[in-house]
Amino acid sequence: MIECGYSDFGYIMIMDLQGINLKLFKELLPEHQFSQETSLRLLLRMIKILQFIHKEGIVHCDIKPSNFVVKGKEDIVLIDFGIAEYYQDQFGNKKNRKEHRGFRGTLQYASVNAHLKKPVSRTDDLVSAFFIYFENILGSLPWNSLNDSPQQICEKKIQFKESGIYKYTQIQMPVINSFQTIIENVDATEPSYNFIMNKLSSLFIEHHIPLIPIFNEKELSVLPEEEDYGQYRTVPSTPKNCKLKKTKEIDEAQSVESQNAPSYLDDLFKTMKEQLPSFHPLPKISSFVSKLKSNDFNLPFGL
Known part of the structure; x- marks a missing residue:
């Protein structure tokens, strides 16, 4: 600010x-989805961003593609802290947060905890980031149908976590392990950032994926020029x-x-x-x- x-x-x-958001960016792509390499780089960057704000005691509560915008052509930034909240005070003490305060976030990317109207935690921010990743490589999420009710979407997310995720060959095991670890340790004092980063790093090494640039040449070719950002800005x-x-x-x-x-x-x-x-x-x-x-x-x- x-x-x-x-x-x-x-x-x-x-x-x-800033520039165009990831939701609009993806819609400009011919196949409406990022490459697997780009999706992995975006996930890595999102997790690093979340680790940074979580360290400052803040939970964003509304992680979604339209809240990540492109900075130049080499980075992304997180915006819209309108419903963000502190989970701890300036001394590092955890705040008492009210149960059943109502749904917070965006239905498509919210965690199961958010559906159950529990206080949103750092873990829930991370779950939303993984949902963005899954959508990026799959093109859409299993619960993207506009006809689904919030309860049906929640049930589909539970089913996806327990068994559905293994049906998609595009999602590699280190990513699945990271996602499952987050879900299983939802009540942990601190999310397993290092575990997640190590798992993702192994994919970069194994498949010789460069960390930069975030977007490939094909994706950058549809990115609006800076002078045209006005019609796309959030x-x-x-x-x-x-x-x-x-x-x-x-x-x-x-x-x-x-x-x-x-x-x-x-x-x-x-x-x-x-x-x-x-x-x-x-x-x-x-x-x-x-x-x-x-x-x-x-x-x-x-x-």
Whole structure:
């Protein structure tokens, strides 16, 4: 996040604009699915991203393809922390989380625990990442039918975990072992990140799969150019019968070259503060945001 605040019109946040999300990216591909190598690289990257945010005490609660966006052509980042929550306080103490608080997440990628309305844990984030992987290499998930009820989808996920997963030759045993380990250790103090990474690494070594680039040439050929990202970006839509203020500034911001964007956004935010009434800065989540801002590396997610 570059800056945040609120006014009489509501909350205001200025964030980095990223590229196309994985859901839209896959839809642009001729076969509507990524290669097995790309899918494996994406899974590895997603797990590393989740390990990072989990280390900071955060559970995302809504891991899905549309919440991972492409950064340039060489990386992905995680966005939309709208329903994320802390599972521990700043001292590392686990928080008491309410049972039966209602379903959280996206039906297609949610874990069985989420279906049962249990508090979403780090493990459930990882399960959702594996569901994305399975969809990437299979083209679709067994429960993707729009006619299925939430209960039927939950039952299909249980069946998939227990026996259905072994029917798909595209899913290799190290991946299955990693997935089953996560499911079986759902109540563990900490997910087995190292076990998962070791299993996945063995596949890269055995099949001589390069870690980079994430996407192959065929996939990159359909990726929109940076100047065309505007029609694909994951951005809030404008309500009907409503016009956005500051349209001129927004249009200008989209046309600025990427290397000049940060300074332009600073000027834009300054203009907004001057013209919008009663603007007040929002308090930051000090223990998390300040720590992130102190790092010089590119963060693997959008906050």
